[in-house]
Amino acid sequence: xxxxxxxxxxxxxxxxxxxxxxxxxxxxxxxxxxxxxxxxxxxxxxxxxxxxxxxxxxxxxxxxxxxxxxxxxxxxxxxxxxxxxxxxxxxxxxxxxxxxxxxxxxxxxxxxxxxxxxxxxxxxxxxxxxxxxxxxxxxxxxxxxxxxxxxxxxxxxxxxxxxxxxxxxxxxxxxxxxxxxxxxxxxxxxxxxxxxxxxxxxxxxxxxxxxxxxxxxxxxxxxxxxxxxxxxxxxxxxxxxxxxxxxxxxxxxxxxxxxxxxxxxxxxxxxxxxxxxxxxxxxxx
Ligand code: AMP
Numbered sequence: 001x002x003x004x005x006x007x008x009x010x011x012x013x014x015x016x017x018x019x020x021x022x023x024x025x026x027x028x029x030x031x032x033x034x035x036x037x038x039x040x041x042x043x044x045x046x047x048x049x050x051x052x053x054x055x056x057x058x059x060x061x062x063x064x065x066x067x068x069x070x071x072x073x074x075x076x077x078x079x080x081x082x083x084x085x086x087x088x089x090x091x092x093x094x095x096x097x098x099x100x101x102x103x104x105x106x107x108x109x110x111x112x113x114x115x116x117x118x119x120x121x122x123x124x125x126x127x128x129x130x131x132x133x134x135x136x137x138x139x140x141x142x143x144x145x146x147x148x149x150x151x152x153x154x155x156x157x158x159x160x161x162x163x164x165x166x167x168x169x170x171x172x173x174x175x176x177x178x179x180x181x182x183x184x185x186x187x188x189x190x191x192x193x194x195x196x197x198x199x200x201x202x203x204x205x206x207x208x209x210x211x212x213x214x215x216x217x218x219x220x221x222x223x224x225x226x227x228x229x230x231x232x233x234x235x236x237x238x239x240x241x242x243x244x245x246x247x248x249x250x251x252x253x254x255x256x257x258x259x260x261x262x263x264x265x266x267x268x269x270x271x272x273x274x275x276x277x278x279x280x281x282x283x284x285x
Pocket of ligand 1: 026027029034035037038145146147148149150173174175176177183184185186
């Protein structure tokens, strides 16, 4: 595997290769098995793979969150070296390399960023779109791999690719979980032990909520989720929402929900100071 920090090095690498359009896995580092599952999917289906490690400042609406974000570059490279092949590469650019000029682009995602993360983290998805489009322009991939863990992000990137990068195939990969059900996340390492111990409750609550759609109104399910999460000392629900796949339209009542559609139950909460998100699919059949 190669490690590049500049666009110039990538261009030079492409000149030496027959293949110049890799499968691409963008990450912010502090890698875990969830990230590695994306890299393995890319290696399994693409003859060249590029992985980026870049903590993108423009997607952090909270400067403290950016400062606290874990950075473990040496361990990340060790993990990647076990999976990547000779001509695959890791791109670890500086902020100036990704943004030679400040990125002032404003993206319009219609209703897609008017719910959930879009409401609670203003500007977050604009920053995500900025960095993903910059990285797409630099890497020029044929396919890009994203985790279902960031369900709203995946939906928004699909829309961005449909509009601006129709040749890049967007591939979604399932959520990798710890034994107790907690979705793997770089932020999990910031959890206090007493919060980590109880964090399996998040996915259990999501599954219980998903099972309630057959006979319970969305508002009542939301109340159930809030009660169950907030009951746990130090846990604080930010939102729970049931939304339609693709459009992200929130389900308002059971009578409007259709067994032909797929829904997602999406949760965001604070465990102490650490903000966690998770989701599960919900079907009425
Ligand atoms: P991040 O480094 O958090 O920006 O994540 C990089 C990519 O890894 C995103 O596409 C995430 O959705 C994906 N990812 C993060 N955690 C998981 C997980 N537990 N399972 C599957 N994919 C994940």
